[in-house]
Amino acid sequence: MATNNRAVAYSGNGDVVVKDIDFPELVLRDGPGVNPANVGRKCEHGVILKVVSTNICGSDQHMVRGRTTAPEGLVLGHEITGEVIETGRDVEFVNKGDLVSVPFNIACGRCVNCIEGKTHICLNVNPDRPGSAYGYVDMGGWVGGQAEYVMVPYADFQVLKFPDKDQAMDKMLDLTMLSDIFPTGFHGVYSAGVKIGSTVYIAGAGPVGLAAAHSAQLLGASVVIVGDLIEERLEQARSFGCETINISKHDNISEQIEQILGVPEVDAAVDCVGFEAHGHSHEEAPAVVLNSIMGATKAGGGLGIPGLYVTEDPGASDEDARQGALKLNFGLGWAKAQTFVTGQTPVMQYHRGLMQSILSGKADIAKAVNATVIGLEDAPKGYSEFDSGVPKKFVLDPHGLLKS
Structure with a gap:
């Protein structure tokens, strides 16, 4: 199994850098932006993904521009699609090798809001307020997915598994948009x-x-x-x-x-x-x-x-x-x-139906948003171009799986 992990992090002054970070574990460790109450939180209900695609979002740009209280060193990225390479002890329905889309909202599936379908305001994942997301300021400190590998908690509840991996890879520029x-x-x-x-x-x-x-x-x-x-x-x-x-x-x-x-x-x-x-x-x-x-x-x-x-x-x-x-x-x-x-979008209310629209050819979202693939190391350039207003949705390809 891989032990190295490269990721995109906010470096202050309107910039991002690509740097080495710890390989993910099924526990939330201390780091930039991690809420002290979440440090050490065990996630045997989670999985570790090899990231297939992860997108740059306008919400990321707000932090990079310095328009939030995001700390320097925060690993960015809440739009994640990946292959499961490790499952926690308590994961029952997600298996190694599954290709999945990850909702940007982190949700436990157990609280009253999750049970009511309000997964954008889960009560159990952010000690500060209802609702959480990967790689985002004041959202609990869950490590972002603009990386080679990422940990996803509550996997049985959250992730959307694609029914056919080959078909999904053919449609990945569309399917990567399902996370947000x-x-x-x-x-x-x-x-x-x-x-x-x-x-x-x-x-x-x-x-x-x-x-x-x-x-x-x-x-x-x-x-x-x-x-x-x-x-x-x-x-x-x-x-x-x-x-x-x-x-x-x-x-x-x-x-x-x-x-x-x-x-x-x-x-x-x-x-x-x-x-x-x-x-x-x-x-x-x-x-x-x-x-x-x-x-x-x-x-x-x-x-x-x-x-x-x-x-x-x-x-x-x-x-x-x-x-x-x-x-x-x-x-x-x-x-x-x-x-x-x-408010945040409750992704889980929509992503399965939108996936079916993509797979059936009814939705052509990649074309509509002008999906543009770049390598992980090119993320700083992608952020700069996106900030200038170019009509593109930048999709990061950490392992070269999309370009091939």
Whole structure:
């Protein structure tokens, strides 16, 4: 068995490095970002994976930009697909050699929230608050999966096993999106009430926004409109049939929606931007997306908000935003009786069905998000390019299994 392990870690000052870290064990050891109450936590219910693919996420970028309290040395990565190489004593239904997708939410399967399907707010995996994730600040300290090998706890409950390994490897650029981005985009539009014939506005043409747009199409939306500041991203949205609005040229999205639909409102809208949102002048305005989609969504419509918001933002431009407080026009949303759904996506509610959509050829998520494979050692360059706004979803290939 291998004993070396290379991983991507936050190094401060907007940078990441690839470095040697400990080979994973079925116990959570002390390290950067590990909650003291989690140190020494035994995980005989877990497995160790040889990572087949692991993706760079916009949520990772928030930490790398210094917009959270993430400590230097934190191993990143919550989008993980891998092959099981070791199982814990208490694992019954997952076997060595299985190829699996790992939900980014860490969930025990035992607490009342998990039993109710709310695996995004598990009560037992993060001593600080409900909900946890791999390689993420204030999420309990579970080691990230942008690495060659990673430990995954509660394996019998959490992991999604692919039915045929050869078929899965052929579809890996699509299947790697099941750990986060595809369910997150789908959750955004599904929770906003998108159905057959709906008109939908997607704020943000990054990977999650593109995944949400493709998901809206899968759900039968009649028109999907995507807004962004970067023309190259909008071109990617148009490549699979979306209408687009360049926010840098048009600050009133309702007027642009009316030009497309004949009316200034959509049935549903999704915020895929989050707390680092910028207005049409490219200046940071944390609540601009939320306020704009309330105005552009019909009375009684739904707003899906999978875009990340934080309780602490050290890099914010004003004191309120540093504490996660936004200048939200909530009265407008109340007056229009709109529905808001926020928070982490409960991946396990969606990933099996989305897997079947991929394997049957109904979903083409890799094409929609422009999946782009790079080696693990190229992660710093990938982070830099992603931060510049390129229309790509970077997929790390730690063992060269995708390139071959």
